[in-house]
Amino acid sequence: MILDLVVLFLGAIGIGFVSAIAGIGGGSLMVPFMVLALGYDIKVAIATSLVCIIVVSSSASSIYLRRGLVDLKTALLLEPSTALGAVVGAYITLSLPVRVVKAILGLLLLYVSITMLRRVFKKKSSLKQRTPIQQPYSKLLGVSASFLAGLSSGMLGIGGGVLKVPIMVFILGLPIKTAVATSSFMVGLTASSGGVVYLAKGLVNPLSVVALALGIIPGATLGARCMGRLKPNTIRIVFSLILLYASTRLLYSLFT
Amino acid sequence: MAKIPSTILRLGVVLGLAITIAGIIVQQAVDIADTIISYGLLIIVLTPITALSTICMLSLMKRDFYNFTLSLLIIITILVSIIISVYK
Numbered sequence: 001m002i003l004d005l006v007v008l009f010l011g012a013i014g015i016g017f018v019s020a021i022a023g024i025g026g027g028s029l030m031v032p033f034m035v036l037a038l039g040y041d042i043k044v045a046i047a048t049s050l051v052c053i054i055v056v057s058s059s060a061s062s063i064y065l066r067r068g069l070v071d072l073k074t075a076l077l078l079e080p081s082t083a084l085g086a087v088v089g090a091y092i093t094l095s096l097p098v099r100v101v102k103a104i105l106g107l108l109l110l111y112v113s114i115t116m117l118r119r120v121f122k123k124k125s126s127l128k129q130r131t132p133i134q135q136p137y138s139k140l141l142g143v144s145a146s147f148l149a150g151l152s153s154g155m156l157g158i159g160g161g162v163l164k165v166p167i168m169v170f171i172l173g174l175p176i177k178t179a180v181a182t183s184s185f186m187v188g189l190t191a192s193s194g195g196v197v198y199l200a201k202g203l204v205n206p207l208s209v210v211a212l213a214l215g216i217i218p219g220a221t222l223g224a225r226c227m228g229r230l231k232p233n234t235i236r237i238v239f240s241l242i243l244l245y246a247s248t249r250l251l252y253s254l255f256t
Numbered sequence: 257m258a259k260i261p262s263t264i265l266r267l268g269v270v271l272g273l274a275i276t277i278a279g280i281i282v283q284q285a286v287d288i289a290d291t292i293i294s295y296g297l298l299i300i301v302l303t304p305i306t307a308l309s310t311i312c313m314l315s316l317m318k319r320d321f322y323n324f325t326l327s328l329l330i331i332i333t334i335l336v337s338i339i340i341s342v343y344k
Contacts, residue, residue, distance in 0.1 A: 051301060054301060054303065054304060055269045055272075055273060057304075058265040058266070058304060058307075061262075061265060062263070062265035062266040065258040065261060065262035066262045070258065072311065072323065073323065076323055079326070079330045080326060080329040080330050083333045087337040090337075188265070188303075188307075189308060189334075192301055192302070192303075193333065195301040196302075200338070206280060209276065209297065210277055213273055
């Protein structure tokens with residue numbers, strides 16, 4: 001038990017480090033780490049990851065809010081459908097068999113890893129190059145897409161930033177920095193909506209929350225400090241390969 | 257308008273984490289440790305909603321009805337989910 005917590009703490013330092021450099025929340029690494037390395041039940045891992053995401057995103061978004069980087073109007077426009085999606089997602093996961101949840105998570109991680117690898121091997125960031133969709137229904141489209149981001153967050157214990165940032169950049173035309181800060185603020189609220197459901201069902205492991213949170217905070221700080229020295233693309237490749245490995249193992253475990 | 261929610265977010269998670277850790281430490285000695293841990297986790301989970309409630313109230317005070325309506329909608333969604341998850 002204590003050894004598990006030490007491994008979780010050390011793993012969380014690594015997750016925080018990679019997350020800070022790759023610019024992600026860490027949920028997509030936390031759940032596979034808990035399930036594959038420590039043998040956690042996938043529903044407990046998802047619930048625990050969501051609470052931990054609240055800690056991380058609240059700490060980050062408090063800074064972003066103070067600096068005026070969060071676009072509150074956009075966050076409040078997208079969040080109702082995202083929160084609804086998170087609640088629906090949490091209930092779907094609670095009612096689905098573990099194998100199905102593992103399959104969905106495996107496929108999502110596979111998609112994220114391939115998308116990241118594609119972005120790394122493009123010479124310039126596609127997020128900067130593309131222009132937002134110009135159409136009268138872009139807000140409606142953004143709200144609908146946000147529901148899906150919330151659904152994936154509630155179902156799979158990820159923050160959903162991987163989906164929210166592209167929605168804000170491509171559909172609503174926000175600058176990337178504002179999109180990241182706004183997404184961070186929204187991630188806390190979305191995780192909170194799903195987290196409440198899991199907490200009420202008693203699926204959150206408090207010891208793991210503490211071990212993860214205490215590991216991720218110094219890990220992320222270290223990552224942020226090392227960001228200038230390391231090549232972000234190298235970290236993104238490592239991160240993508242970890243996700244690719246995790247998704248392969250999750251999908252493979254369905255057939256064994 | 258962002259200063260108060262920002263402070264709530266920062267202090268809320270620190271307080272929640274501290275209470276959870278305190279609950280875990282006294283778990284062997286005190287019978288109510290599980291309740292303390294639950295309160296700690298609840299504070300963490302409710303921190304973003306508290307910050308949002310502040311934004312909602314500040315919007316109303318500034319007569320920004322657009323932000324007020326949307327933030328109220330989010331709060332209602334989350335509150336309904338809490339009620340359903342507790343009683344279902």
